[in-house]
Amino acid sequence: MNNRSPVEDRVWAVIAHLSAIAMGMGLILPIIGWSESRRKSNYTSFQSLQALGYQSLGYTIWILVTLIVVIITSFTAVASITTIDNLDQEIMAIVIAHTTLMFGLIGVYFLLPIIGALTCAFGKDFRYPIMGNRLAKYLGYDDSQSIEEPAWLDEEHEERWVSSMGHFAVIILFWGMLAPVTAWIMQGNRSAFLKFQSVQAVVFQAGTLVLSMVSGILYFGGAAILFLSIGVSGFSNDLSPISLLGIVVFFGSMLCAAVIILLIPLLHIMGQWAGYRILKGDDYRYPIAGRLVEKWTSRKSNPQLEETSQ
Incomplete structure (x- = not known):
């Protein structure tokens, strides 16, 4: 009632x-x-x-x-x-x-x-x-x-919907993790499926966020090193070893940042695909994050495995 x-x-x-x-x-x-x-x-x-x-x-x-x-x-x-x-x-x-x-x-x-x-x-x-x-x-x-x-x-469909939306939220930078984190905290003890999907969504989104931050660090860090190297060696027609090193570091960091920036939309698409697969009834696992979370959850559910691994 x-x-x-x-x-x-x-x-x-x-x-x-x-x-x-x-x-x-x-x-x-x-x-x-x-x-x-x-x-x-x-x-x-x-x-x-x-x-x-x-x-x-x-x-x-x-x-x-x-x-x-x-x-x-x-x-x-x-x-x-x-x-x-x-x-x-x-x-x-x-x-x-x-x-x-x-x-x-x-x-x-x-x-x-x-x-x-x-x-x-x-x-x-x-x-x-x-x-x-x-x-x-x-x-x-x-x-x-x-x-x-x-x-x-329908309890199963409720949990699948919440899990799926946690994956879809990957497109929302940083704040998207609130969905799977909240589902994990509020309903993780009640549903093993929802807990696993929420945890792997958090891990996947955290990894995507870290990559975004790394690309920004590479971009601004490379530019800072370039300006510092030019400032130390001074402006002249001939490139000093320090200036040349700064240019190499700058273009190298720009290349790495560009690769990461191109990779991030693919990760967003993977998150959308995960959400779609869950709604279709699959027990989706990310290629790397899924296996890591599965090992972690299995150790938490079976303390003996954790003791033997130590």
Whole structure:
């Protein structure tokens, strides 16, 4: 029996939807709302899971659409420049148009969760376009069910959805780790599957974040070494050994940084693929992170293995 008041259910649903405004930093709230509402309120659980999907999978689609729109409009704007007589004015117009477009796209992203929050505040059922009905079918959610004797959501599909969204969140730099970390903390002891997927998502995202930081260090570090070497040797027509070394280090660091930068989108795609595979019913494992996490979790679950390895 559900002992929670409808008001409390609505409050959690509103918070879950409004957390999308935090642009990644709010990922923790829908998972907490779902975790606290499991087997207590189908309404809150569904709305929280829906909000989680919007902030991870929905954000992924939104950022890809935004990039495509910006690229197309940028090329179109440059191609529309026919004369250099009013070049300054045309560039200013392009900048203003692109700024307006970006704010408009951000507004579109914020609009749906705000509508969802207002709808839930009045106690009504809200569904995101395209995703909402599909998720309801996937979870077995029916808002017309009796509150006294509800048929709870599909537990396996709940956990698969949360795990999948943790993988999809890899595209959100740094804050994306909040989703799998929160799921691990809140529900890791209850579900071995959710724990494993959350841990490997954290490891994978942490590795991606470290690579991003390394590329930045290589880029700025190489530039700093170049300027220092030139400053030490002084400006002259002949290259000193120190200047030559600085140039070699600079181009070497730039090359390494470029390779890492090209690798990061591939890692993002791998994270999206992991999320898709989990939704399709697979027990996905990353090539390296998956094996490491599997060994770690097996040792934690079997202390004798840990003692023998030592």
